[in-house]
Amino acid sequence: MFVAGTSAKGKRIPLLEAELLRWVGSGDSLLELACLDALFPPGKFLRPVLCMESAKAVGGTADQVLAFAAGIECLHVASLVHDDIIDQDPVRRGRASTAEQYGLAEALVAGDGLSMAGIAALLSGGPAEHVLQAARVTVDALRHMCQGFMRETEIRGDLACGVPTVLDVMQAKTAALTGAACQAGAILAGATPKQHQALRQYGEQLGMAFQIRDDLLPYTAEDQVTGKTATSDVANLQPTLPVLLAYEAADETDRNRLATVFRGGTDPVIAHRDILAVLTHTGALTKAAEMASSCAEQARAELVGLPGSTHLAELATSAADRQR
Template structure:
């Protein structure tokens, strides 16, 4: 399934890094230091690259959206900093999470500060009415992200919350912002409503594919590749898509195994091993992988009719085939 491709957007990575530095500062204060440590070395830069490539796909230039794209990355990383406080995750991107390295209070403030730096970047450039439109779309996505995060705290440990609930949480937590990144890039580049709405749907489907693969990573990748702790979801009793798909079809013995794990108190390593076994037996991993592939297919379908969508098509492939 894996396709050998040069990473998309390699040209823009150094430009995006320079923008990030411009908005976050050079590390003269504890706040700047904590933000820089969270931002660098950067992750996949998926959201800003989606923003840049969406602008280009409708005939715009990277220059028109670089600051905005960097702002979206700041807002995304700010949400990760807060996420790691909530999940008490000590590791992010293969290094200590901000909360682990700087402390809870400091991580909380760093997330807030990085979020505001991101918004300053969003509002910084381009024609007034386009910037406002693109910023409104992005802020709305961030509001949905918060709704998703809150919903997630409510379903913790609840294996009966249903597959559709978990899909809604993914939509709110991940797909809303990937969709907004694409739509905003297109708006800033002067796209027609049809174009920027198609790109929003493209980004949302890509985000769903990405997130479903993300839920599968603890069962398909090594920790040193993802930079995360494979047992984190299970340790946090967070019902993921594969777990719920398995629960739906599992026999009584396997249901009981999952129930025990999600009641908490089990050793995380044993819990992860037991869950993995049930997920394999029930075919849940395969089913989830197929759902990711369908989302990727729907994302590609949205690209028909755009002037130049080669790079966006490649981004779908890398998001849906991710190994980290």
């Protein structure tokens, strides 16, 4: 039998872990084991926590949305399993990715299995009208996520794609689902349209802050802290926000240095070192960090008039400042 990790804080997270086990299983089959291995040890549980905290912000309770929150986490982790396959990344959360540990075919099936468990959890209970509306919001966000993944593959190696393009990818890949998690939690708790729209905007801005920081981490933190491979984006010739900010601001010498890396063929460790030097020269790291802080501030502004949103405000601050 699979045993969940114990790294979570407070009562909310153990309840969520138990709910995930309820929907995914206890590890009695290879499918369940692969799914649970992807889920545990858990990451930050950002999306389910946002769902539960948004319900509380409009006068509801975490219990009202617990199953839905677990469903969102299953769907999110399914996307990570498939993302690691796309990127051929052997590391996730500081250890072997699902594909690396179980095999490519098994990881594909595990991602599908998590998706099906997630959908079942989303639709499991509550007032039918609220559940249907919240599910529609979530599924629409997942469709945007798929579009973001595909667009990301299209711009590999393209330093001329521009900052607006990569911001659109971030909006689709990350911000859409964080916004949906907040809006869905509020809807399920009986929020007014004004309230759940404000929480959606909050979640999207928080998601942008979170993703901008995520793009910075390969250049500002150690692998053992982030739990990821710092050279993954470089190896995949993925033009992330700080790289494109640097390219815009760079002189001819630094632009040529970036162009050399993004033509491919450079050892990823050397490429990472060269990119870091250009990011430092151009001030791109500072600019990106400022953009993350601006998104976090916009997120906090959306919480005005929601007295139960103190924890949501704290999450916005931590998303902009995080180092892992």
